[in-house]
Amino acid sequence: MEVTSITNGIIIDHVPAGTALTVLEYLSIDPATTRLALIMNASSRRYGSKDIIKIEDAESVDLDVLGFVARQATVDIVRGGRITRKMTPNLPEHIVNVITCVNPRCVTTTERGIRQRFHLVHSGRQEYRCDYCDEEAKL
């Protein structure tokens, strides 16, 4: 399969296979209004299979959010048809207003105007927990 390369923009590579749409959602990128190419379940030497997201004319991407939803992803900045910079996402210590707590007993389900905050408790397991109720974060 061949997809036309982008001239200026961002390529998010090594996205876990099958999760590209979820990743776009968490990055607040609307596929209905953005010029982008999705390659899903492509073969990968490193992971067996992977998704690739190519976004035309994008300037930057939130590496904290990307680190949270797709730790293994890599980011290529493309300018004039060439990759000018490669980046890897961060594993952020805190994430704010990216996901909501799934615990129905958590105060965030009832308190108005509250920010959804999670903190990293174990970087090896990439385990995040709610700042308020300590429930483990779920995508």
Added chain:
Amino acid sequence: MATLYAKKGEPLSAEDIPKTGTIAGAGSDTADAVHRRDTSSIVGRSVVTLDDLSTIQIRELLRKAQYIDSHRAQVAGTCSGRVLATLFYEPSTRTRLSFETAMLRLGGQVIGFAGAQLSSVSKGESIHDTLKTVSNYVDVVAIRHPKEGAALVAAQSADVPVINAGDGGHMHPTQTLADLATLQSRFGRITDLTVGICGDLTFGRTVHSLIETLCRFGNVRFVLISPDELRTPQYVLDRIQSSPSCSYTEESDLAAVIGDLDVLYMTRVQKERFFNEDDYLRLRDTYILNADKLRLAKPDMAVLHPLPRVNEIATEVDDDPRAAYFEQVKNGMLVRMALESSVVGDELAGFEPADAKEVFA
């Protein structure tokens, strides 16, 4: 107190505790100097979980609780002019009475509500707005709320210290302080003990908090006694394993291990935790403490229970000198007195703070 609130999961280190001598200064015997020397490290702080306190601060609160017990008259005016708000969004009579009595015995006053239907919550007011309002009236707040994390919201919203009096099934730090104070008064220490914990070890928040806090001090052997259905969660076991000086065994028969224990912490095995009634009926009696089982225990073992009990400790045990659960209630009030006076920054008359280095050693 948002600016003073310790970052979650990051308890203060020993370095955070001001060295007493450097603050008081030689010969500075003014009330203000003594005041700062006594409580500077904890003044103005909210206590949402015990992680908000260093082990040094916890030990100091336990020392204060013991001091208060033996100097009731001297400390009776400690918080004169102070007002405590008890904001109880769900009923918990014993905890509320304990917080309120603590402030009254220190010479302060109390306002508050018990039950959300009596407050502006019934009109839809947020915790944030309620705390912003109440902060204008009082010096310290004790909050009880059915939602997990509510006390943290309160602490971030209030301009005065907030003490968590229980937020759903999440945290109840003053219960754990009461447990520690009871160990301290019974054994003179909270380390080098074999602590048996019996009953519902899956859902009991008091149990998890006690284990995690004892692990911070170290040198405790845990004997975790429960039916298979109610075993200790893995993350709590991981916490014990990450403490090199602590260890645990998992058991299912109380009578078989009671003779090894210095402390037996009983909890209630609730019928609704079981998948079928047969299992409940089969296991129930295994986890009831009665005089027969107590005969197998050491003569100086201490029996603790967060209360209220239903039938897991037979009433015949109450008269045994090893029964420490009503002492625990008294210690709960004493640690709340220590905590309330400390966070508002009022020194206890005649109390000599421990040298930070000495406590740390």
